[in-house]
Amino acid sequence: MTWVIILGIAGAVFAIMASVLRMPRAGWEITGAALLFGIAGYALQGHPDMPGAPKAAVENQKVADAELIKQRQQMGAQFGKGQSWLIVSDALTRAGQYRAAADFLGRAVQDNPRDADLWVALGNALIGHSEGMISPAAQFAFRRAAQIDPNHPGPPFFMGLALAQSGKLNEARDMWVGLLRRAPADAPYRPDLVARLARLDQIIAMSNGGTVPEATPSATTPQPLPKAAPTR
Structure with a gap:
């Protein structure tokens, strides 16, 4: 039939x-x-009896690690001027709409160019849009955030995460070790950072034939944080 x-x-x-x-x-x-x-x-190649296997677009997939949003919130100001922008962008990010979140945050940083939290969120959205790979635009966003607030832990943490996902393990480790050395002992993100560094050391050791990197400064006394850049 x-x-x-x-x-x-x-x-x-x-x-x-x-x-x-x-x-x-x-x-x-x-x-x-x-x-x-x-x-x-169609007679040669068609298979009408096979069940369909639709695949959702990358932009519509759920966030693989929802804890990253919570981590960014812990690292930034909870009630900054850009908080209303972050609420909307976080909702878009949780839905996997990275492009929409990046476009939204692009307008946010235009209105609030001195808000480091918004620049960090923009960098994360850009990385999500590029499927976890570090891009020049994301690097610019993180560097801009670090220039505005050198004490902000978000830029080195998420920059290191993107470098690790891009295969640049040693660069990621150097960035995270530097962040850990200057992180306060009671920083809420410190335990997660120590755990991620430990996993990264294991991966580096396996790739180096068992050679373990230098000791992670998990118990190191935090060093004084640099002075924040003066606001204009």
């Missing part, structure tokens, strides 16, 4: 083209041959 339906549709298409659309008689043979060629191709 399937082939009867297919042939019937092909015949109906040919009839419409010949009578309704008034296709020239000289093109009948070519058109008929094209329809038959398409049917033959």
